[in-house]
Amino acid sequence: MYDMDLHLEGARAVITGSSRGIGLAIADALASEGAAVGLIARGENGLAAAAEQVGRHGRPVATAPADVTDSTALRATVDRLADELGGLDRVVANAGGTVGGGNLLDRDPESFTATYALNVGHAAVLLDAALPYLRTAGGGAVVLIGSVTGMRPGSRTSYAAAKAAEIHLASVLAVELAPLDIRVNAVSPGSIWFEGGGHQQFAETNPELFEDWRSRELPHGRLGRPEEVADAVTYLLSDRASWITGANVPVDGGQGRPNARPFTAPDGLVAGQDADR
Numbered sequence: 001m002y003d004m005d006l007h008l009e010g011a012r013a014v015i016t017g018s019s020r021g022i023g024l025a026i027a028d029a030l031a032s033e034g035a036a037v038g039l040i041a042r043g044e045n046g047l048a049a050a051a052e053q054v055g056r057h058g059r060p061v062a063t064a065p066a067d068v069t070d071s072t073a074l075r076a077t078v079d080r081l082a083d084e085l086g087g088l089d090r091v092v093a094n095a096g097g098t099v100g101g102g103n104l105l106d107r108d109p110e111s112f113t114a115t116y117a118l119n120v121g122h123a124a125v126l127l128d129a130a131l132p133y134l135r136t137a138g139g140g141a142v143v144l145i146g147s148v149t150g151m152r153p154g155s156r157t158s159y160a161a162a163k164a165a166e167i168h169l170a171s172v173l174a175v176e177l178a179p180l181d182i183r184v185n186a187v188s189p190g191s192i193w194f195e196g197g198g199h200q201q202f203a204e205t206n207p208e209l210f211e212d213w214r215s216r217e218l219p220h221g222r223l224g225r226p227e228e229v230a231d232a233v234t235y236l237l238s239d240r241a242s243w244i245t246g247a248n249v250p251v252d253g254g255q256g257r258p259n260a261r262p263f264t265a266p267d268g269l270v271a272g273q274d275a276d277r
Helices: 021-032 044-057 071-085 110-137 157-176 198-205 207-217 226-237
Strands: 012-016 036-041 061-065 090-093 140-145 182-189 248-251
Touching: 012 021, 012 071, 012 110, 021 036, 021 044, 021 090, 021 226, 036 044, 036 071, 044 061, 061 071, 071 110, 090 110, 090 226, 110 140, 110 157, 140 157, 140 226, 157 182, 157 248, 182 226, 198 207, 226 248
Parallel strands: 012 036, 012 090, 036 061, 090 140, 140 182, 182 248
Antiparallel strands: none
C-alpha cells in the first residue's frame, strides 16, 4: 500500500481566523501532520479553546489575538508567532467575511472598502509580514482562502468582489514569488456548515429559503464540512504539492448558486464579519 507522507513534520504555519470553523480545521489538520501552528483570531477565549483542541496532537501551538484589518497589529502578531515557533514556512490567510449589508443597493459604500480590507487586504499584509521568515526558510507555501462566491454571481456583492480579487492575488503572487521558491495557491470553499456559522444562522431564521436553496443548488444534498476544506489546504501546503502553484481549487461538492441569501435580505438577517463562504 502506498503511504502518502505529506512531509509536514517540523513545518511552522500561521493561520488567521483559526479559532473556529475552516481556520480551526486547517490548524488541526496541519498539527496532525506534524506541523507547529500559530493561531490568529479576534477573541482570546476562542483561541484558548482552539489551542487546547489543536494541542492534542503534541505539536507546538502558539496563539495571538489580533484584528487582521489592523495592519500594524497583524504584522506584530506575525513577528511574535514566528519568534515563538522558531520561524515560518507555511501561511494561510483564512480570515474573511462581509462587513455591513454587502450589496450596492444597501447604500453603504463604505462597507465595500471594509470588506476588501478584511479579505484581500489582510491576505496581502499577512504574506508581506511573513515574507522575511519565508526567505530565511528558503521558501515555503501559502494558501489564500477564497470562496466560490468569488467565482460566480451571488448576493453580498462586496464579498464576491473581494474574494475574486483574493483568488487573482494568489495567481499573481505565485508568479512574483516563484524565484523565492514560494508557492501560492487559493482554495475556494463552497458553503460550509459549522456550529455558529453563517449558514446555521440563516437556516434557523429563514428555514424555507434555506431548504429550497439546499435542495436546488447542492447536488449531494448537504453542505460541506470544515475538515473537507482543511484536507485540500493541507495537501497544497505539503511537499507533495511541490509543482502546484497559482491554482484555485474549489472545494464545493459541485455547488451551484453560492449561497441562500437573496440580494434583498429578509427581515432579521444581519450580515457580519463571519464568513460562511
